Amino acid sequence: MSVLLFTFIVLTGAFIAGLVGALTGLGGGVIIIPLLTLLLKVDIHYAIGASIISVIATSSGAAATYVKEGITNVRIGMFLEIATTVSAIVGAVVTIFVDPDYIAVIFGIVLVFSALMMLKKKNEHTDDKPADRLAVLLRLDGRYPANGEWKYYQVHHVAGGFLMMFVAGLISGLLGIGSGALKVIAMDNIMKIPFKVSTTTSNFMMGVTGAASAIVYFHRGQIDPGIAMPVALGVLSGSILGARLLIRVQTDKLKLFFAVVVLFLASQMIYNGLTDGL
Template sequence: MTVLTFTLILLLGACCAGFVGSLTGLGGGVIIIPLLTVVLGVDIHYAIGAALVSVIATSSGSAAAYVREGITNMRLGMFLEIATTAGAVGGALLASVAPTSFIAVLFGFTLIFSALNSLRKKEEHNVKNSSPLALALKLPSTYPTPSGPIAYGTKNVVGGFSMMGLAGMLSGLLGIGSGAFKVIAMDNIMRIPFKVSTTTSNFMMGVTATASAVIYLQKGYIEPDICMPVVIGVLLGAMTGAKVLVRANPKKLRVFFAIIIIGLALNMIYNGAVGNI
């Protein structure tokens, strides 16, 4: 395949990945990896390098809007970044010694878990009383709504912090934003309102991904010629997806895409297990 054909296919594929990623809430990076490895035969190390770079671009781009609106809880984000960056550094160092088949199989299972989780019905939390540790860390805050700011509390800081460490590790190991795990940590464990947890998770991804990207860069995972079409394509696709999301709540589309993603994930697990990846 020539450089031109490869770049064009990748650009198109990355656009689709970004679009599906934004509709399902999984993120484009997680979908571009099976495309690169299974379809285009790219080594998984280059694939996770390119995916991680696209995670930094999309999350910083969309975080910008939420931060300006004041929905993001920056103290919460900063505090939990201790766990995610430490996990990410560990994950990235592990990625350089782990066998590629192990990475492929773990990636497949993570993708299935995230896809199933994206279909789960989200329940809205809003606890009034915070735990003493949350108060000491000044984590409870407010978020703006059309009818004025709403205050929310925070619970189970230690549990959420540990889950964030795991999310960071998966991010560094697999080159993904691991938004699903971050939202579980904040939503299900710390009982933070959905709007705050999604935007804060997005805000944290850039810093988390950069912590492992620096290691990827020095080990040669980041191949500029692969990253360029991936980053631009994913970002364009994600922006288009966000526009579609505003107009409709494509519930049926989400189920459809989740099935496709699970198919891709099973393919990666199979290829990893038989040693093709």
């Protein structure tokens, strides 16, 4: 395949990934890695390197908006980044020794999980239960703007959330994805942070976590300019358009549709991994 055609296909695919990502909350890697490996027969290690670039680009792009609105809790993000950066580097160092077929299977499982998480009902916990002692010590409790007034929230189970973040970072470094679904589990389900805050803060953290593994991939030569270029440009322009459309589009049906798409991609990745197809 010529460079021109390859660039065009990846640019288009990445644009769609960015668009869908902004509309449904799915990370770019979820679409980009199957596109590169299954369709274009790119080695999964190259796909991982390109995917992490899409994670950093969308995270920084979205975080720029959310941080400004004051929804993101910078303290929670910074504190949990201790866990995610350390484990992301561990994952990024280890990934090269893992057989591509195993990576494909792990990736498939994470995809199934992300699809299910996307469909799960979101709840806005704001309760007056006393906060965790660690949360008080770290001053993690915060507030966010909702319907023109401040909503206050307490943070619970800090240690448990921290451990879960370690897993999220490890998966992120292994697979080159943001592992947003796992981050939201840590913050939403374990630490009981309101959904709006946990999604934006998880997004905010992804850039730093991604940068930690990207540096390792970069040194190794895993980030090829010929693949990373269309991925970065495509994903970013797609996500900008998606963010604009988001205000006008009803996303419920879209989410259901893409959950099915992602489940299909997951089955393909797992099947190819199990049959030495990659």
